[in-house]
Amino acid sequence: MFTETTARGGAHAAAAVRALEPGDATAILGEMLAAFERGECDGMERYQVEHAAERLAPNPGSCAVAVVDGRLAGWVIPADDDLKVVPAFRRRGIGRLLVGAGRGLAAAAGRDRLRLWVPRRPDAEAFATACGMRYTSSLWQMRMGREAMDAVGDPAFPRSVTLRALRVGRDEEAFVALVNRVFADHPSPIELSVAETRRVNASPAFDPTAVLIAEDASSGVMVAFCRVHPFTAAGGTPSGEIRLLGVDRGWRGQGLGRAVTSWGIAELRRRGARSAVLAVEGENASALRLYSDLGFRFGFEWPHWTVAAGADAP
Numbered sequence: 001m002f003t004e005t006t007a008r009g010g011a012h013a014a015a016a017v018r019a020l021e022p023g024d025a026t027a028i029l030g031e032m033l034a035a036f037e038r039g040e041c042d043g044m045e046r047y048q049v050e051h052a053a054e055r056l057a058p059n060p061g062s063c064a065v066a067v068v069d070g071r072l073a074g075w076v077i078p079a080d081d082d083l084k085v086v087p088a089f090r091r092r093g094i095g096r097l098l099v100g101a102g103r104g105l106a107a108a109a110g111r112d113r114l115r116l117w118v119p120r121r122p123d124a125e126a127f128a129t130a131c132g133m134r135y136t137s138s139l140w141q142m143r144m145g146r147e148a149m150d151a152v153g154d155p156a157f158p159r160s161v162t163l164r165a166l167r168v169g170r171d172e173e174a175f176v177a178l179v180n181r182v183f184a185d186h187p188s189p190i191e192l193s194v195a196e197t198r199r200v201n202a203s204p205a206f207d208p209t210a211v212l213i214a215e216d217a218s219s220g221v222m223v224a225f226c227r228v229h230p231f232t233a234a235g236g237t238p239s240g241e242i243r244l245l246g247v248d249r250g251w252r253g254q255g256l257g258r259a260v261t262s263w264g265i266a267e268l269r270r271r272g273a274r275s276a277v278l279a280v281e282g283e284n285a286s287a288l289r290l291y292s293d294l295g296f297r298f299g300f301e302w303p304h305w306t307v308a309a310g311a312d313a314p
């Protein structure tokens with residue numbers, strides 16, 4: 001997919017940037033966990049790092065890697081806003097090469113822009129600026145402690161919907177179509193594929209009762225969803241994430257968003273979570289209002305910078 005590109009050499013060996021190959025995912029997981037231990041994945045939980053690595057092998061087109069002398073030197077995963085260079089290979093032009101590869105991957109995925117998470121640190125911001133990127137918006141992690149979770153009432157759904165858990169092997173097409181519709185004009189668009197969703201749902205670890213589906217009571221058409229994910233936070237505290245939630249356009253403004261979010265909090269509470277987190281785009285004013293109204297408070301900020309997608313020079 002990529003033509004081999006060489007970083008400026010000096011005393012160093014040349015770097016090649018190429019598409020993901022079998023075997024890379026294991027090396028990337030190792031380096032991702034090392035970055036996590038160094039504190040370079042602020043705001044992320046260990047299971048999120050592991051999930052990001054697990055998604056790579058089945059989706060080889062989602063990632064480009066930099067290799068020096070057969071060793072993994074860095075990677076870019078545009079769909080996860082992630083670009084990292086392994087410490088031993090920094091300041092050799094590899095990050096810049098990976099931004100170029102990421103712009104190509106983003107264009108190939110039909111996106112206008114490459115978007116990356118750039119921590120609020122002078123080195124990361126200097127790098128992004130040098131690569132022609134600009135700050136665009138921030139994704140916020142919002143948190144709620146157990147006391148606030150206990151104060152959230154049981155979900156009140158309108159009579160026009162019926163509720164059920166996800167049906168593995170039967171719901172994937174309708175579910176993916178709804179999620180993609182809901183997030184189509186979102187500031188940070190999510191695009192699921194049916195094949196990938198089928199793969200995830202078929203895994204033994206997948207719990208269909210962690211996904212609530214609300215259907216139009218008269219037609220049976222799916223109109224809203226909420227997916228929760230319990231996890232153990234650092235220090236061993238049982239916690240949980242509201243991972244994905246949305247309401248179809250024609251069904252907004254009837255309290256369904258509040259109801260599915262309250263369901264998520266109640267479900268995490270029922271599963272023993274002492275705190276709940278979710279991620280929300282800072283420009284999504286209506287979602288921010290709903291979440292803060294329910295008792296979520298700002299936790300962590302992930303600033304996002306972007307540059308035009310494409311194979312030309314930025």
Ligand SMILES: CC(C)(COP(=O)(O)OP(=O)(O)OC[C@H]1O[C@@H](n2cnc3c(N)ncnc32)[C@H](O)[C@@H]1OP(=O)(O)O)[C@@H](O)C(=O)NCCC(=O)NCCS
Nearest residue numbers: 083084085090091092093094095096116123124126127130
């Ligand atoms: C930020 C990061 C990706 C840079 O990778 P890199 O391969 O060292 O970057 P490059 O060598 O391609 O640097 C390109 C330019 O960015 C700027 N830059 C890079 N690192 C810098 C630093 N530590 N301090 C100041 N400027 C820096 C420089 O202008 C550099 O050009 P120069 O070396 O000719 O002066 C790497 O340090 C990293 O992985 N950090 C941790 C993860 C992270 O912050 N990711 C977000 C990146 S979007």
